[in-house]
Amino acid sequence: MPNCTGCRRGGWTWMRAHSGDATQPQATPAGERGVASRPAGNRQVAAVFADVARTHPALTVALVAAVVATVVTALLPPLVLAQVVDGIAARSLDAPRLAATYLALVVLQGLAGAGQEAAIAVFGQKVTHELRSRMAAKLDRLPAGYFVRNAAGAITSRLVNDVDAVEALFASGVVGMVTDLCQVVGIVAIVMWESVGLGAMLLVALPLVFLFTRHVQRATLDAQTQNRVAVGEANEQIPETLRTIRTIRQLGREAFMGRRYARAIDRAFLAQERSNFYDAVYSPVVITTSSVVIGVSLSLAAQGGPLGSLFGVTVGGAVAVISYVEKVFTPLSDIGMEIQSIQQAAAGVRRIGELLGEAEERPAVTDAVAPSDGSSGDVAASLSHVTFGYEPNSPVLRDFSLRVERGEHVTLVGRTGAGKSTVLRLLLGLYQPDSGEVMVLGRRAGAISPAERRRCYGYVEQAFRAVPGSVTDQVTLGDPSVTVDQVSRALQTVGLSDVVAGLPQGGNTLLADARLSQGQLQLLNIARAIACDPGLLILDEVTANLDSATERQVMEALAVAVCGRTVISVSHRLFEREGGRLVRVGEDDPEASE
Ligand SMILES: Nc1ncnc2c1ncn2[C@@H]1O[C@H](COP(=O)(O)OP(=O)(O)OP(=O)(O)O)[C@@H](O)[C@H]1O
Ligand SMILES: [Mg+2]
Incomplete structure (x- = not known):
């Protein structure tokens, strides 16, 4: 019988090995906020079980058969034992055959139990795999705001601990409970029948x-x-x-x-x-x-x-009922533990349901949308009367407007926390404005599909975010449509060609083994942004935290990279070197913003 949460002592299920306080309601992880559709999410958790059952019919049948066999083989031996005893009392010749049947049933009971454990384990693994796959795919479709509201640890905990809890719910909770309940009911019915x-x-x-x-x-x-x-x-x-x-x-x-x-x-x-x-x-x-x-x-x-x-009762019946009464308390005690695991897993199911029920990013509109502000195709990017805040009722930008012509270099300025990076994030389509409109290359920023983004604009921020893999992977981001030529041109532009060529395996050297300096990593960051040759570069404090020699190196690379492109940046250094137009963000000088 499955009993993952306890161990047996003297025939009774006991809870020594049980960890975690199931009697306490599990706290919602810090940093989480309300969710879009919890019932829909819970239905999606149930749907995962139903889908696994449907797509693995043989496994499902095996599981049901194993449960039935476990119950039946647990119930029958005392009945046969009763007949053995009655047969011996009546000196019947059938006794050896019945004794053999009894032995066979006991063996079958062990086999059925093992079969049930195996079927539960395989079924549970398939559910876990499916749940994690759906949750990971869901994370891809969630808007950036979700990751702001939910701490990384809380999201990880949903994918790891909560999914494990749901598997335990299935294994030691639901299936175990069905088996144990059937056994208890069966035993009471048989005892009632005997006496x-x-x-x-x-x-x-x-x-x-x-x-x-x-x-x-x-x-x-x-x-x-x-x-x-x-x-x-x-x-x-x-x-x-x-x-x-x-x-x-x-x-x-x-x-x-x-x-x-x-x-x-x-x-x-x-x-x-x-x-x-x-x-x-x-x-x-x-x-x-x-x-x-x-x-x-x-x-x-x-x-x-x-x-x-x-x-x-007959003599044999007495032997049977004694055996049943002794047996009945084990599944009864197991049911107690199973209730405990179900209570514990319920919080996990709820949290997974919350994640699966979260509102997703608005679907990308793939057809070009004409700018509603009537601007011509000369406008590379614009924000029209945009109001936006990360938290409700706390706007960072109020009625903010900006218009950047193609080929123009615009530098955003403003006090710290004024919203400069926020403007860039809106242009990147990571957030939707609460009101107003954000357009990039004639398209609503949020409507540019992830696949198209790299070809529309390149984004470089202060920190280089490495992806697992080689130096080349840092530029391609694993996108097979980025050609070898594009990679080498991008590396050439930022002046990294020789460095990469000098690595033990060239571009195929793992980033961790390449031991690139801070400045070289930032150059790689710029190469990544320009690899798909986008017309617009969005740069956020690209040279902050670099020493002056490295900054000079990065500036030189940038001077080449920005050539012939529209640039929207937050970088005084770049402005000093390349010129362009200053736009103030924030309420200090509202008249300064367009
Ligand atoms: N993810 C977030 N969640 C909640 N509030 C945020 C988030 N990011 C930024 N903010 C807040 O929004 C405001 C604007 O932030 P933003 O990063 O755009 O400022 P900034 O002008 O780029 O500042 P800095 O010059 O320091 O980089 C700040 O008050 C900041 O605390
Ligand atoms: Mg900033």
Whole structure:
């Protein structure tokens, strides 16, 4: 039987190995905000299970068959045992055959259990693979704003921990619960069939034992959580004490530190004691309960009369019901653990559902849209009466307008935080304006599809963002449509050809092995931007944080790169060298912006 969250002790499922406090609602990771469509997202999680079942029919059938076989093979052996005993009592010749059947069933039970585990593991892996693929594809379609609202760690946690939790939900939660419920119901029905009175007693005892089991499981989990916290605190104190040992000695604080450490280990000890207490008490209580149920019903059967007929069973039947009553508490205790895993995984399902239900980037409009401001084809880029803020009701740009002619070099200026980089991000189509219009080369900025962007504009920012791979990959970004010629022309333009040619494997050298300097990386950044020969260059503080020699080198490369192109930049140095027009961003000088 699947039981990923606990381990068996003395026949009962126990929770020692369980980690995480499922009794506490899981906190939403920091930095997350409301989402677009949670129910739709949850449906998408369910759809993943349905799709995996549909696309792997043999696996699905195997899983269902294994569950049925597990339940049936778990229920049948005591019935056969009853016939064996009755056969022996009646000196029937059938006894050896029945004994062989019993043995075969026990073997089959083991095989069915193993088959179920294997089917669950394979099915769970397929679900995990599909979920992660869909989530990764979804991330590609989400607007930049999503990554601003959600910290990278929180997104990673959804893809890793939450998907693992959903797999556990399936394995040790849902499938295990179906199997265990079927077993409990089956056992009660068979016992009822053998002895109505004993069946009725079971119906009374089972809910009570279940409530007791849940109480013990919760209390144990609580004690284990407290123990982990206390052990963590105690462990932290050791290096802390060693680090500050001189100060402690000097100030004579040994007793204080000793008391602090003693308190932490006392708390850990008490929590462990509580956990041990429940551990020790649970099995005897359940064993005693099952013994009382069996003892009382057999005594009543022995009384004869109406009670005797109500509780009466054959000798073999008595053996069977004793076996069933002993068996019934194991799946019952498993159900408690499964409820726990389902509760824990529910938060994971919710968070994955949130991600899958997020509103996506507006679909790219591929046909050219005529600029609504009526400007001619001479306009390379424009912002018309744009208002935009990253957070609602907190605009960074208010009614901001800018018009850049083809071939013009425009430099944005303004105090720090005025919104210069924001203007560039709007031009890149990373954000949609709250009102107004952002046009690039006669198209709405947000409507230029990702595939077209590199051919419309090149973007260089202060930091070089490496992609995994070779030096050439840094320029192509893995795009097979960027030709070898384009790469070598771009490297030539920025003056990196000789450097790259001198690398052990030329452009195929892994970036990590190329050991390029800060300035060379920034040159590579510029080569990446111009590789597809875009007509517009968008540059954001390209030379900030570079020493003067490196800055000069980058400036020289830029002077060549900007030739014959429209340039919108945030770089005073470039303005000083290349000239052009200054545009002020921010409310300090609203009249200065166009
Ligand atoms: N991702 C973001 N989420 C929320 N607010 C942001 C985000 N990026 C920028 N801001 C805020 O928007 C305002 C404008 O930022 P922006 O980066 O455009 O300024 P800037 O003019 O480029 O400044 P600097 O000269 O310092 O680079 C700032 O107040 C900043 O705090
Ligand atoms: Mg900036």
